[in-house]
Amino acid sequence: MNGIRRLTQTMITAAAFAITSAVAQPLTDVDAIITQANIASYYAGDDGRSAARMMIVDGSGNQQRRQFTLLRKDVTNGGDQRYLVVFSRPADIRGTVFRVEKHVGANDDRWLYLPALDLVKRIASGDKRTSFVGSHFYYEDISGRGIEEDAHQLVETTATHYIVESTPKRPDEVEFSRYRTQIDRNTLLPMQTEYERESGEIFRRMEVTAVETINGYPTGTEVKMTDLDTGGYTLTQFRFSEYDIGLPDSVFSERSLRSPPREWLRRN
Amino acid sequence: MDWISALGNTAVWRAMALFVLIALSTYADAQSETDETWGDDAWGEDPWATEDSAWQWYGFIEGAIAPRLQNDRNIGEEQTLSETRLQIEGQRQLGGYSATLKADAWLDAVDDHSRADLREANLAGRLTPQTDIQFGRQMITWGTGDLVFLNDLFPKDYVAFFSGRGDEYLKAPINAVKLSWFSNLNIDAVWMPQATPNRFVTGERLSYFSPQAGQRIAAPPVLDPSDRDTLGDDSELALRLYQTINGIELAGYAFRGFDKQPSAIDPETNEAYFPRLSTLGASVRGPLMGGIANLETAYYDAEDSSGTDPNRPNDQWRLLGGYEHEPLKNLTLGWQYSLEWTQDHSALLRNLPDNQRQYAPEAYRHVFTNRVTWQVLRQDLTLSLFTFYSPTDADYYLRPRASYRLSDRLTATAGGNIFGGDNEWTFYSQLEKNSNAYLRLRYSF
Numbered sequence: 001m002n003g004i005r006r007l008t009q010t011m012i013t014a015a016a017f018a019i020t021s022a023v024a025q026p027l028t029d030v031d032a033i034i035t036q037a038n039i040a041s042y043y044a045g046d047d048g049r050s051a052a053r054m055m056i057v058d059g060s061g062n063q064q065r066r067q068f069t070l071l072r073k074d075v076t077n078g079g080d081q082r083y084l085v086v087f088s089r090p091a092d093i094r095g096t097v098f099r100v101e102k103h104v105g106a107n108d109d110r111w112l113y114l115p116a117l118d119l120v121k122r123i124a125s126g127d128k129r130t131s132f133v134g135s136h137f138y139y140e141d142i143s144g145r146g147i148e149e150d151a152h153q154l155v156e157t158t159a160t161h162y163i164v165e166s167t168p169k170r171p172d173e174v175e176f177s178r179y180r181t182q183i184d185r186n187t188l189l190p191m192q193t194e195y196e197r198e199s200g201e202i203f204r205r206m207e208v209t210a211v212e213t214i215n216g217y218p219t220g221t222e223v224k225m226t227d228l229d230t231g232g233y234t235l236t237q238f239r240f241s242e243y244d245i246g247l248p249d250s251v252f253s254e255r256s257l258r259s260p261p262r263e264w265l266r267r268n
Numbered sequence: 269m270d271w272i273s274a275l276g277n278t279a280v281w282r283a284m285a286l287f288v289l290i291a292l293s294t295y296a297d298a299q300s301e302t303d304e305t306w307g308d309d310a311w312g313e314d315p316w317a318t319e320d321s322a323w324q325w326y327g328f329i330e331g332a333i334a335p336r337l338q339n340d341r342n343i344g345e346e347q348t349l350s351e352t353r354l355q356i357e358g359q360r361q362l363g364g365y366s367a368t369l370k371a372d373a374w375l376d377a378v379d380d381h382s383r384a385d386l387r388e389a390n391l392a393g394r395l396t397p398q399t400d401i402q403f404g405r406q407m408i409t410w411g412t413g414d415l416v417f418l419n420d421l422f423p424k425d426y427v428a429f430f431s432g433r434g435d436e437y438l439k440a441p442i443n444a445v446k447l448s449w450f451s452n453l454n455i456d457a458v459w460m461p462q463a464t465p466n467r468f469v470t471g472e473r474l475s476y477f478s479p480q481a482g483q484r485i486a487a488p489p490v491l492d493p494s495d496r497d498t499l500g501d502d503s504e505l506a507l508r509l510y511q512t513i514n515g516i517e518l519a520g521y522a523f524r525g526f527d528k529q530p531s532a533i534d535p536e537t538n539e540a541y542f543p544r545l546s547t548l549g550a551s552v553r554g555p556l557m558g559g560i561a562n563l564e565t566a567y568y569d570a571e572d573s574s575g576t577d578p579n580r581p582n583d584q585w586r587l588l589g590g591y592e593h594e595p596l597k598n599l600t601l602g603w604q605y606s607l608e609w610t611q612d613h614s615a616l617l618r619n620l621p622d623n624q625r626q627y628a629p630e631a632y633r634h635v636f637t638n639r640v641t642w643q644v645l646r647q648d649l650t651l652s653l654f655t656f657y658s659p660t661d662a663d664y665y666l667r668p669r670a671s672y673r674l675s676d677r678l679t680a681t682a683g684g685n686i687f688g689g690d691n692e693w694t695f696y697s698q699l700e701k702n703s704n705a706y707l708r709l710r711y712s713f
Binding site: 051 | 407597679
């Protein structure tokens with residue numbers, strides 16, 4: 001039954017998208033585009049669960065893996081969020097749990113649970129543009145960069161994409177001079193982001209290489225981040241994603257760090 | 269060459285051979301592993317992926333060697349650590365409960381024995397929607413300090429910590445029932461049917477200062493205090509009440525049990541023992557100016573509340589303040605100040621024999637700590653230095669470390685435990701002759 005309901009829902013959503021894209025005029029207000037793209041990438045549904053895995057390949061071809069399950073709940077749509085990330089591999093990271101209270105326009109609260117010591121460590125929110133668990137993704141790529149951090153400009157509207165150029169308001173805090181994002185006109189998902197140096201040289205690229213519609217929400221299910229300086233990259237795949245599963249606030253607590261909430265982590 | 273140093277050298281070679289073995293097996297393993305774990309079938313690794321109730325097994329094998337940096341005339345061994353260790357961990361679901369088993373077995377070339385240690389054997393689950401229980405052998409940690417413990421009176425393994433084992437071995441396991449109740453105020457209650465002391469320095473692997481002997485000593489004789497293992501009579505209870513309000517974590521703590529160190533002496537038998545200890549404390553932790561600040565305090569109600577009995581420890585106030593921040597990308601700094609304020613200090617001094625007075629603790633023992641952590645190569649390489657420094661004891665303890673993840677399975681760690689100070693009887697300085705540099709190679713599976 002559940003499958004049929006979901007299929008119907010998907011078909012309706014797909015039809016709705018087909019209709020809106022055929023009828024609707026392209027958006028022209030860059031703030032509206034950026035706001036909707038942010039919501040499409042990071043705020044699908046009121047909450048969600050996804051299994052994720054990463055293949056991290058350095059410039060010499062050495063490979064590493066990460067696998068985790070991610071729970072998310074929005075406090076407000078487009079605003080604060082709660083995250084719980086439970087790692088299952090590799091062996092030396094298994095059982096580590098990461099909890100984030102994301103605050104838009106303020107420092108996040110972050111906790112890390114280290115199972116071998118039964119230690120709940122509070123982490124200084126620090127620089128969000130540092131590697132997420134050793135991958136080429138930054139913390140900010142996982143939970144979203146605040147849209148108010150940059151000035152955005154719609155530079156082109158193609159048949160399929162909006163091309164937006166973003167310039168940091170505090171350039172000394174980031175490693176890039178600007179970035180250019182291709183946002184799908186139908187789904188409003190950012191499909192590619194290229195980070196540039198002052199010279200215009202592109203040194204970092206994010207690409208969404210697979211999109212699936214899940215519970216009515218178009219979702220990037222495979223994302224690649226490439227470091228063009230070294231040739232290293234990280235490929236992240238999301239599976240078993242579900243939205244609007246009714247996660248209670250209590251899941252995002254110290255209790256879940258020490259004993260991960262199996263009933264919410266389990267795939268359906 | 270006497271037999272002791274011959275054994276030492278054998279141990280070195282045994283450890284080196286293991287290192288080579290681990291490195292080779294990883295190299296052979298590297299290619300085959302990468303492909304089979306990225307297929308569509310490889311998603312089943314999450315322990316909660318299915319309702320599966322089979323045991324899942326994990327573990328590691330580790331070679332470790334820690335040569336001493338100076339000769340200790342009290343101890344013949346040339347290493348503080350020389351071992352090959354296997355850890356096996358198993359987990360499975362039993363209805364709504366999860367069962368965990370974790371055990372270590374190792375060949376120890378310093379004491380020339382094979383050893384085993386059961387680190388976890390417990391059942392954990394939900395009693396009611398608001399209550400969790402964990403029953404059996406387990407590890408428990410709480411409090412806000414970084415390698416400084418005020419309200420965490422669960423046993424520590426200082427021998428492992430000082431001799432070069434991994435940080436996770438600082439905590440020793442306990443047999444306990446832990447009940448956790450989650451509401452507007454969260455409560456953890458831990459009952460330990462028998463007292464579990466620290467794995468303290470006994471003189472076997474590490475030497476220490478004996479005020480009675482007036483010098484640094486080592487085994488024999490092994491420091492062997494009378495046990496606290498009578499079921500019921502020697503039970504311990506630890507409580508924590510906590511809540512997070514607007515990102516500020518508040519907690520209150522209470523403990524009723526025994527000192528984790530054999531800090532008292534029975535004048536009749538002249539035997540060391542673990543005196544009764546009750547503590548009450550509180551902590552607060554939260555964000556401050558882009559970093560994390562913490563404050564914690566505890567009152568230690570010891571056996572000698574008037575301070576007149578020099579064989580038993582006095583009451584103490586303990587205080588800890590800390591701040592951690594990330595001033596530069598990938599560089600974290602942690603700062604701590606801690607105070608041990610011994611109550612009735614003048615009474616203690618008055619009642620000590622003349623020749624013991626200089627060894628008495630300071631009325632105010634101040635300790636500063638600093639941790640520098642620098643992560644490079646996308647976190648594959650972590651460089652860190654932890655420093656303990658006490659201006660009142662005029663001694664220090666340095667823990668430099670470099671840890672490199674060669675792959676998901678193989679991690680190499682090199683570091684040191686370096687002790688020093690002006691007087692041989694102070695806390696860190698007494699361990700000076702045990703200063704060591706270590707190398708560990710761990711293969712995880």
